[in-house]
Amino acid sequence: MTVHQASAPSVADIEKAADRLAGLAVRTPLIESPALNDRFNARILFKPEVLQRTGSFKFRGAYNRISQLSPDERGRGVVAFSSGNHAQGVAAAAGMFDVDAVIAMPSDTPQVKVANVEAMGASVIRFDRFADDRMAVVKPYMDAGRILVPPFDDPAIIAGQGTLGLEILADMERLGAALDIVVAPCGGGGLIAGLSLAVKARLTETAVWAVEPEGFDDTRRSLAADRRVANEPGHTSICDAILTPSPGEITFEINRRHLAGAIAVSDAATAQAMRDAALHLKLVVEPGGAVGLAALSSGEIDIEGKCVVVVLSGGNVDPVAYARLIAA
Amino acid sequence: MTVHQASAPSVADIEKAADRLAGLAVRTPLIESPALNDRFNARILFKPEVLQRTGSFKFRGAYNRISQLSPDERGRGVVAFSSGNHAQGVAAAAGMFDVDAVIAMPSDTPQVKVANVEAMGASVIRFDRFADDRMAVVKPYMDAGRILVPPFDDPAIIAGQGTLGLEILADMERLGAALDIVVAPCGGGGLIAGLSLAVKARLTETAVWAVEPEGFDDTRRSLAADRRVANEPGHTSICDAILTPSPGEITFEINRRHLAGAIAVSDAATAQAMRDAALHLKLVVEPGGAVGLAALSSGEIDIEGKCVVVVLSGGNVDPVAYARLIAA
Helix, strand or coil, rough: CCHHHHCCHHHHHHHHHHHHHCCCCCCCCECCCCCCHHHHHEEEEEEEEEHHHHHHHHHHHHHHHHHHHHHHHHHEEEEEECCCCCHHHHHHHHHHCCCCCCEEEEEECCCCHHHHHHHHCCCEEEEEECCCCCCHHHHHHHHCCCCCCCCCCCHHHHHHHHHHHHHHHHHHEEEECCCCEEEEECCCCCHHHHHHHHHHHHCCCCCEECCCCCCCHHHHHHHHHCCCCCCCCCCEEEEECCCCCCCCHHHHEEEEEEEEEEEEEHHHEEEHHHHHHHHHHHHHHCHHHHHHHHHHCCCCCCCCCCEEEEEEECCCCHHHHHHHHCCC | CCCCCHHHHHCCHHHHHHHHCCCCCCCCCCCCEEEEEEHHCCCCEEHHHHCCCHHCCCCHHHHHHHHHCCCCHHCCCEEECCCHHHHHHHHHHHHHHHCEEEEECCCCCHHHCCCCCCCCHCCEEECCCCCCCCHHHHHHHCCCCCCCCCCCCCHHHHHHHHHHHHHHHHHHHHHCCCCEEEEEEECHHHHHHHHHHHHHHHHHCEEEEEEEEECCCCCHHHHHHHCCCCCCCCCCCCHHHHHCCCCCHHHHHHHHEEEEEEECHHHHHHHHHHHHHHHCCCCCCCCHHEEEEHCCCCCCCCCCCCCEEEEEEEECCHHHHHHHHCCC
16 A cells, blocks of 8 residues: 655655656657757757657656555556646556546646547546636545545655656766756646756756746745745636646645746747747647746846756647647 | 769768767657557657757768868868758758858748758758759859769768668667568658668668658659659659659669668648647658658558558758648
């Protein structure tokens, strides 16, 4: 029986997660574009998690969590709530262990994400992102015995996402390049928490920045207040993947210690980053996956002459919506 | 002084090219999509040369050729004709050796390719793909002393493209997977010649297939006739990168010995492959780069239950044209 501990994972937990994921997660490379290097007068290396199994980094954490379920827990099945990428990670990992999965997804989730989840054999229920309490939506399933696989506020999930940080460290060493800055998208903060844990344990001087959409900058404002602050209602954003109500308890406790700061970017800057990724990197990046690249143009991070790794965290976007955004 | 020899490169030449390119060319990974594996009932591994420096495999051959110029030849500069991807490869490689480059590009070349070439410091002259003789366009520059860097019919170019085959072999060994089939786009045949040389030297049973656009299936018809046959005039295609008039002398001599065959695909099948690459692989692939994936649906290759590597050879497409094709 796995006991849920509301505490940060260790680097050893991240290393164990990497062992579990070896050969199953895609070992994504670092890629760069001379044109973008010239534009920013810096060396920008991109970690394209759009190439990850299920099209986002979320498979890492979901697999790490589900692989540690006991046989009894596997028999009871899992339940998760997710804007779509965690849903696909959970559906894929559950399928690999023959575990039944129920996923609650917001009603504005891109159809490509719902279709992918159903194609992997999970059942989808819908909820209203702005009106419904996510925990209330999944509670009946938990009461019926299913194990909750949380999207971010869980040590095994955070450790799984952190494996991406170990890969960045290994690749930077191979390149013989100094890692000055890491920039990554931030919703509930699971990715940036795992990433910053892995990176800061080895490289204490590296600055790790979180990036959020304007109006959903709960981590930015929480860092400023030094306590967890929720987003105000009434905002919208194209970045469906990272519109969480507030930072997680565990993730914020990690992030307040490790982050250099957080930056909020506009939808227009995000759409421009999607175009830049298509043109210069040949990668299809979804809005929530592109905010790290968008942040480079904000002027809020001093990147000149530095070596910067930018995580492109996901690429699950409906083709028609994508075409509209990059042609604009 | 490099002497041009109209003969096939050896595997040793390809290995030397790989040494020259190490750390300069992107070591592109093999990636796969469970959804596409399911659709084709096969294991499909994609070699995404869209992630290569300059957005296509062409940098490999151009760099390998230009790096072998003598100091005298470097001082005289280079000239090349190219539908756009070879142009970018030549411009990038020439820039790395401070060699002046003049590139002749067809008037229907996507603007993104022209802009990239000029941004890398090369001079562009235009010609009519269907009316002008390419050699006549570049001859005045050769008469003035410039060295021609041919797009495909050159041992050093073929050896450079072949490095992609060595990477596929190494990755397949690491995966412990048998390589049953390799499928790659074919214009003048330089990529498939280098690739088949590298692969068949090690794995004599692996079937290597070339894919061309309908109406530009000169290699397919040349293989059938067992002699070089040119394309008939009057055809058009969205696959600007691979619309060459006829197979090269050296490339055809290699390809007639090594290829399992060649397949012609329609523009509609190519556009569908571009959509599949965006949706399932998160890769921006240009029309000419996507024909290998298109060929899997043709039914002409028996891929069921097999392990297939498909080369996605380039991703240089204007964003607006790209958006129109994938939204259709």
